[in-house]
Structures are given as C-alpha cells and as structure tokens.
Amino acid sequence: MSINFYSKFFPLIKKGVASVPFQLRPLSTRTDLFNVENKSEEYAIFRLNKPPVNSLNLEYLNLLNNQLDEFERNPKLKGIILTSDVKSTFSAGVDILEMYKCEPKRLEAVWRAVQDFWIKLYGSKKIYIAALNGHVLALGCAIAMSCDYRIMVDNDKTKIGITAVLLGINAPSWVKNTMINTIGFRETEKSLKFAKIYNPHQALKLGLIDEIVSSDKLLSRSEEVMKTWCKIPTLAREMTKESMRSETLGKLVNNREVDVQEFITSTMDPHLQDNLGKYLASLKKK
Numbered sequence: 233m234s235i236n237f238y239s240k241f242f243p244l245i246k247k248g249v250a251s252v253p254f255q256l257r258p259l260s261t262r263t264d265l266f267n268v269e270n271k272s273e274e275y276a277i278f279r280l281n282k283p284p285v286n287s288l289n290l291e292y293l294n295l296l297n298n299q300l301d302e303f304e305r306n307p308k309l310k311g312i313i314l315t316s317d318v319k320s321t322f323s324a325g326v327d328i329l330e331m332y333k334c335e336p337k338r339l340e341a342v343w344r345a346v347q348d349f350w351i352k353l354y355g356s357k358k359i360y361i362a363a364l365n366g367h368v369l370a371l372g373c374a375i376a377m378s379c380d381y382r383i384m385v386d387n388d389k390t391k392i393g394i395t396a397v398l399l400g401i402n403a404p405s406w407v408k409n410t411m412i413n414t415i416g417f418r419e420t421e422k423s424l425k426f427a428k429i430y431n432p433h434q435a436l437k438l439g440l441i442d443e444i445v446s447s448d449k450l451l452s453r454s455e456e457v458m459k460t461w462c463k464i465p466t467l468a469r470e471m472t473k474e475s476m477r478s479e480t481l482g483k484l485v486n487n488r489e490v491d492v493q494e495f496i497t498s499t500m501d502p503h504l505q506d507n508l509g510k511y512l513a514s515l516k517k518k
C-alpha cells in the first residue's frame with residue numbers, strides 16, 4: 233500500500249485556519265530569492281538566496297511553501313538538496329523584524345507559515361539533504377534538523393544551534409521534538425536550556441550534523457549521497473520515513489491552534505519585546 237505521508241497530513245492543515253491573509257506574488261517574479269536546479273529527473277538542488285542571512289519573513293515563507301508544494305506534485309522527483317547561495321549563511325531563522333513591534337494578525341500569519349513549512353518539510357516522503365554552507369541558526373537549525381541528512385562545511389567560524397532562550401523564547405514543542413529525535417533528550421535539554429552554539433566539529437560529535445566537508449566539495453558530496461539514496465527502493469524508504477516521523481508530526485498537526493496562541497502570547501510579552509529590541513540593536517551595531 234502506498235501511503236502519501238504529506239497528503240495524509242496536509243488536508244488537516246487546510247481544515248484549520250491555515251489560510252494566509254497576505255497575497256502572494258506570482259512565483260516567476262520572485263525567483264531571485266531562490267533557485268531550483270533540476271539535476272536529473274530524480275533530484276534537484278534548492279538554493280535559498282535572500283541576502284544578507286536568508287531570514288524568514290512571511291512573504292519568503294509563503295514563497296518557499298509554494299516551492300515545497302511544487303516538489304510534492306512531481307512524482308518522479310525523489311529528493312531535494314537544500315542549500316543557500318548566500319555567502320556564509322544557510323539561514324539565520326525567522327526575520328526578527330516580524331516579531332518585534334509586530335501586529336498580532338501578521339504575527340499569527342507568520343507563525344502559521346512557519347508551521348506549514350515545518351509540516352511540509354518534516355512530513356515529506358522525499359529525501360531532503362541539507363548542504364549547510366554557513367551559519368544555521370534558530371529556525372534555520374530546525375529546518376536543517378528536519379532534513380534526512382546534514383552535510384556542513386569545514387569552517388570553525390560557522391555556527392549551528394538554537395539560542396532562543398537568550399531572547400526569552402521557549403522553543404516550541406515541535407522544535408524540541410525534532411531536536412530530541414536528532415541528538416537525544418539530554419543533549420537537547422542542555423542545548424536549548426543553555427543556548428548552545430556549536431562549530432561543525434562539535435555538531436558532528438553530537439550527531440547534529442552527519443558529515444563535514446570542505447566548502448568546494450559540499451555540493452558534489454551532497455549529490456553523491458543523494459544518488460546513493462535514490463537507489464534505495466522508494467516505497468520501503470518512504471514507509472520507513474513515515475513510520476519514524478508520524479508521531480512527532482502528528483503532535484503539531486493536531487495541536488496547531490495551541491502552538492499559534494502560545495507563540496503570539498509569548499512574543500507579544502513586553503519583556504520579550506524589550507529583549508528583541510536590544511538584540512536587534514546589537515546585531516545592527518556589529
């Protein structure tokens with residue numbers, strides 16, 4: 233029996249208040265923000281390209297969500313290598329400007345788009361390989377952990393991790409669960425509680441990433457892994473992925489409204505707003 237993992241869960245999203253109240257521009261006018269290169273019928277390279285740090289605002293999330301849908305609609309496509317064309321950064325996570333001095337309605341739309349993105353990515357039965365060319369922070373780290381495999385550049389200055397707690401943010405349970413599934417409970421607890429940031433070698437030791445390669449080999453090695461995985465019997469691989477991920481996925485799919493409300497309430501809190509303001513100023517001052 234073929235189980236379409238993605239289509240099994242996604243109708244549930246549509247049942248909720250998942251419609252996004254902001255109009256999308258047609259894809260063709262925004263392709264400067266990402267690039268999809270079909271390497272063969274079986275796999276593609278998906279490059280984020282929103283300088284300076286691939287921060288995720290509502291419009292960008294909507295655009296990326298549309299592209300994930302596009303991938304799902306292609307039955308021949310087995311896998312996607314997710315990477316970035318932005319020098320030294322894979323993604324710095326949510327655009328902090330979406331969270332600072334925000335309107336609740338816009339914040340709600342942002343968070344629903346974040347949920348959609350995670351559900352589509354984590355719930356996809358296709359193979360996702362994260363080719364991490366640079367910093368992988370906050371939601372960027374959650375995105376990388378939602379892929380099937382992570383290959384990172386060998387550069388000690390490159391950082392990966394989630395420091396949400398420093399801003400006063402309690403990472404949502406689906407982020408915690410994704411991390412627990414990647415590095416285990418104890419390491420996740422330490423990592424999130426103490427806002428740990430790792431260099432590639434520390435991340436490899438922990439199992440947060442799977443391989444380190446020199447930057448000139450990042451894509452060739454990712455393609456090599458992808459080609460090997462494309463040879464695995466598709467149905468069995470998909471069913472295994474589903475059975476490994478359905479429990480974690482279902483916890484958010486069945487709990488989206490609570491997750492949205494928690495995020496809005498905590499983000500609108502004056503202390504958190506104050507922290508965000510100071511953090512933004514510190515980033516700008518650098």
Ligand SMILES: CCCCC/C=C/C(=O)SCCNC(=O)CCNC(=O)[C@H](O)C(C)(C)COP(=O)(O)OP(=O)(O)OC[C@H]1O[C@@H](n2cnc3c(N)ncnc32)[C@H](O)[C@@H]1OP(=O)(O)O
Pocket residue numbers: 284285287320321323324325326327328329367369370371372374394395396401402403404407512515516517518
């Ligand atoms: C896991 C889920 C948690 C729950 C919800 C929250 C989710 C989030 O994702 S909140 C975002 C948290 N992200 C971060 O804390 C990362 C912050 N950024 C950095 O640490 C650094 O920018 C860097 C390491 C990614 C890159 O460093 P560098 O190359 O030195 O570049 P700059 O720091 O000078 O940044 C360039 C430019 O970009 C702006 N910027 C950086 N990150 C963000 C962001 N997340 N949102 C919006 N804008 C960001 C930064 O302010 C600079 O702006 P300009 O000075 O105007 O050029």
